Every structure is written in structure tokens, then in C-alpha cells.
Amino acid sequence: MNLKVISRNVGIALLVSALFMFLSALISLRDGGDSALAPLLISFTITFIVGIFPFIFVRKTSQISLKDGYMIIFLSWLLSFIFGAMPYALWGGPFTVVNAWFESVSGFTTTGATILDAVEDLPRSLLFWRSATHFIGGLGVVVFLLLIIPTSSPVRLRLTNMELSSLSRDDYKSRANRTVYIFAYVYIGLCVVAFFSYWAAGMSAFDAINHAMSVCAAGGFSTKTLSIGAFQSTTISLITIVFMFLASVHFGLIFVSLVSRSLRPLRNPVMRFYVTSLVVFSIISSLSLKLQGVDATWGRAFLDGTFHVVSYASTTGFAIADNANWPMLPCFLLMLVSLVCGCAGSTTGGMKVDRVLVLFKAIHMQIQKTLYPSSVFEVRMGRRVLHDEEIYPQILYLALFVLLIGFSTILCLLVGDPNGHALTGSVSTLANVGPSLGSIGSLGNYGAEPNTLKIIFSVNMFLGRVEIYPIFAVLSSIFNRKYQGRA
């Protein structure tokens, strides 16, 4: 393992966090030096020094092994979590060490689960830092790093291939080196448009920028305890639905649609499946909310139903109503969509709708094969034929995802789950949704959960964000001596 290359690249990732800590400190200064100024400045200085330290000795290099690449991804995320927790821990209040770690992991992984009872108690600078962790995590700590590494560098190509899942790379229709730029253009573009939309709809500039960063990262941190519901504006709710949906669509498709000025690229089987699922689930949820007497009017029922289905499917976690008292059916649907989630190549977490569609098609093919054993069948995604070697990893990922939910649930039950959130919390955190049901529902928080559960949930968030394999790859390379030196 080349520690020199790893330390230099991880340092770049930390410098990105340091930059946003500095911006948060500037906001604190603008507010006349609120209580978070010292924590932010101290955190910035320490993070900056650790980030810049390798640059003193280590020169740019073009050599990087597969193992080094995975280690860079793993450590970039892990150290971002640790250093990102510093402003919270230093500020104090409800942030114990575990709570600060949980909030930081939740921010960087764009989960949006919080431990805060009253978000408004935080100073504005710390609220900005919370949203900034979403912004950094939404684009991906490593993608930020890739934006800085020169285009021609082989390091960049290798990291691009590792950070972006194979599913998401397929639809970019461009060279791997360009995909990072396309992802960044669309992401930042969406953020800017979301900011102006929120601002125009009546939010203050500060709330608008925080919610824009949060919605485009599919995060869910809000500047209000009542989330989007606090604004009591149908326009803001509708804008949020639109941006939550866009953040869950493959960014490559959005880019191609914008460049070609046509919606044709969006008319692919995955998008059709995703949109149909959202529409069907929204209608069923809305009907259930109205017919079971939760909402008084049809308009409110459709707004609540659609908003929360899109919010959970896009793994954003914003809310306009408390689902703690909702009937069983819409709650079950929310859990279902939070498992499947949005498209690959977007900022969403979860299994990804692409993989689920591949699974359905593979099941269909298997049934056909059983009925007509001598016929030849193939799995098609639009015009593209998927081979077994492409289908197998996707189905394996789904199986691993479900296994991890089971494992996490059992672990939670073993260490003690006083509030009964082992399963729902595991699903929600592994899929990076954030809110779940009950007291950790749309307007709830994880503050009452025991520390052991918070740690398990934060590991889930990390696994979900990097799509499981990189962490296992690093752990395997560390602990499995048999394969040492092969990469």
C-alpha cells in the first residue's frame, strides 16, 4: 500500500471540508461572531493543517494501485466524518461525541437523519455547516477530489471507475474522465436553480441556499424542525417535489436532455419504471390518507402523499407532515420506496431502481425459461442486451443489501432496541433515507436512540453511501493476508 499517494489524495478531500468550514465561519462572523465561531475556526485550522500536511512532502504521482484507490475512497469518507464532527462536538449543546459523529456521518452520506429536537437552536453558521456536509457528500467526497486531479492522470480514471458504480457510468455516453465533470455540472446547476426557485417562492436567502444544497444532495437536513412543512407554502412544497425528483434521476440523462434539448433521453425503461412506480405509490398513499381521514381535503392528501413518496424514494427525507400517525398502508409504501430508491448516477442511496428492474427482468426471463426450456431468452434494457456477467453483480448487490438489513436488525436487537426501530432504522439508514416511521418518522429524530444503535446506524449510512463493496474491499485487503500484494 502506497501511503504517500493515499495521504496526499485523502488530504485533498479534507481540504474540501476545511474550505466549507471556513465558509461557515465567515457566516458566523457576518452574524457578529455567534457561538459556533470558535468551534468552526478551530475545526477549520486542524482540518486544513491535516489536509495540507502531505503536500509538504509528497509530490504528484500518476501511480496508483487498485488497493490504494479503495483505501483513498475509504479514508476520504472516514476522515471527512471524523473531522466533520469536530464543529458539532466543540459547539456542545445536544452534541455528545456519539451525537456529533452521527450527525456528521448523516450529513456526509446525505442521509439526513438527525439527533436534534429543535434545529432552530443551532446558530446559523452551524446550520450552514450541516447543509454543507450534504453538499460535499452529495457530489461525493471523492468526486471533489477527482475534480481537482488533472484530467490526464491515471489516478483520476481509476478513482472514477471505483467511485461511480458500473450502473451509473453506462448512461453517461461519454468517456469516463468526462463523467465526473458532467456529474458536477448537473449537480451544481441543480443547486443553483433550486436556490433561485426557493428564493423566488418566498424563502430567505439563507434558508434557500441550505435547502437547495440539501435537496440536490438528496439529503434532508433543514433549517427548521418542521422541515419544509414549517414554511406552510404549497409552492415551496411543489418546488421541493420537483427537485427531489430531479436529484433522483440519472444526472447523465439530465445532461444529455439539456444538451440535446429533448426529453427523448429520459424515455428509457428505467425512467419509465421509476416514474410509474412513483405515480402509482403516490396515488395509493394519497387515497389512503384521504379515505382513512388523515387529511381533510383531496388536495392536501395528494400533496402529502406525493411529497412523502418522492421524498422517501429520492432518499431526501424532507417532510410536510408527521407520518407517525399515518395508517399502515402509506407507511408500508414509504418503507418500500425507501428500499428501492432512485436511479443510479444520481445522488440517491438505496438499492437503486435500475437494479430492481434488472431483477424483475431476470425473474421474468427465468419464468420463461422454465416454461420453454429449449428457447433462448435474453434480458433487455431498451435496445441493450444485458449479459449474465452484467446481471449477476446487480442481483448480488441486491442480495447483499437485504442481507445487511437483516444483519443490522439482528445486531440492533442484540445490543438493545428500546424504541423498536431496529428494522425500520436499519432500512432507512442503509438506504440513506434518514427518516423512517414512528418517533424516527418524517418529523422525528434519532436523539432518543441508544448510542450503540446510533453507531450501528452510522455504519449502515457509510455502507449505503459507498455502495457496500469499497468498505468490504478495504477490510478484506487489511485483514485477509492471503491476497496481500496481489493488487
Added chain:
Amino acid sequence: MFVKVKNWFREFRLSLRMKITLSLSAIAVVLLMSSIISVLEYRHMSNYVSGLIASNVNNIHRTQELVSAVDGYNLKMLAVIGDDTLTEVPGFDRNAFLDRCNALKGTLGDNTKAQALADSVVYAYSAYMLASTELEDVFESSFINTRDWYFTRLQPLFTRTRVYLDELSASLYEELENNSKDFDSGFFRSIIPSSVAVSVGIILVFLLMFYIQTYYVTPLYRMLRYLRDYLGYRHRYTYTFDGNDQLNDLNTSITELTEENRSLRKRIADLKDKQ
């Protein structure tokens, strides 16, 4: 201008002295940060705890004052009733009592239980005082027994006031005890940030050690070995390593010197052969 800056950055290199100075300064800054955090946390913790404990003790003291004021008044009332003659109505500074109650309520903060008890004290006290104003009428009345009046009318109101005052006192003691417990956890919490900063400092020290080993110690050892091989066995000096400071320049110079030396030796050998 931009090209010039870009070129300057491209050609910029840190000298060996600069690298050592910068890295050690970075570690020094992190350690300084950790000490600043420790001092800040200590000051914050100290102010918080001393403020909290002082407030708790003050509240307990105020409650005790209220208790003794009510007890004192009640004793005076009892004395008058025991004498069976009303020479003077016992005096009580009601405004001072209510001021103390309000001051107490103002410093109870988030303790909702104590707030509620303080309110109860005020209401019970008001009822007790209202009843005690009947004393003159009771003495003037020919059909009310003063002792009966005291034990059936005033005593229960006094007891109620006293019970609320005792409960308030107990609640304040409980708060003091909880705050002492919080202090233990708060102390642990206050050392965490500085421990993180110290840990970062230690990590940087190890990282510096690794870099010095990789970029200076190991190359120096290898240079020495290659030089010995050259001097002892006439092996070519071909050692190169990653780096762009004075040590690398030294290595390049040694390579050039040894090559020059080799060519000179070769020429001398050729000349000897020709002779």
C-alpha cells in the same frame, strides 16, 4: 499574468529547510490548538459549573429563608393564641416574602418542577396570610374559640405552605445532585475535543516520521550503500528516488561526479594501454 502565476506554481519547490520548518510548525499549531481548546473548555466548564452550583445554593438558601420566615410568623401566631389575649397582631413583611419568591422563581431556569412548586408556595402562602388576617375578628368574636380556629382553619394552611416549601427545597437539592452528576459527564465531554486535537498532533508526528524516513533517511542510507558499492566494487552509481529538494540535487551531483570519475578513470586506463 495567469500563465506567470501558473508557471511559478509549477516551478515552485520547497527546500529541505522549508519542509522541515513547515511540518514542525504545523504540528506546533495543532498542539497549540489543543491547548487553546483545553483552556477554552476548562474555562467554559468552570464558569458553567460554578454558575450552576452557585445558583443552586442560592436557591436553597432563599427557600430556607422563606421557611424560617413562615415558621417565625406561625410561632408568633401560636404565642398570641396561647396567651388568649390580643395585645398586638403579629407583623409579617409580606412584600419581602413575595419578592423573595419571585426572585427564586426567576433563577429556577428550566426546572419546571421547581417552578410549579414555587407557584404552589405563593398560592398556599396567600391563602395562609388571608386566613391569618381573620385573627382580630376571631378574638373579638364571642362564639369562635381561638384555639379551634387555629387548629381547624390556620394550621392546615400553614402545613400546606410548609409542605410545598419542603418539596421545593427537596427539588432544589435534587437539582444540585443532578448537576453534580452532569459535571462528571461534562468533564469527560470537555476533554474530548482537546484529546481529538492531541490525537491529530500525534498522527501528524507519526506521518512526519514516516515522511522523513521515506524521503530522507532511507534515501541517505541507500545513497551511502550505492557510494560504497561504487568505491569498493566500482559498481555504477545509479540510485534515484522520489523528491525535489536539496537531497535530490545532492544525489544528482553524486551521480554526475561518479560518472565523471568513471570516464576519467577510463581515459587514464586507455592512455595507460596506449603507452
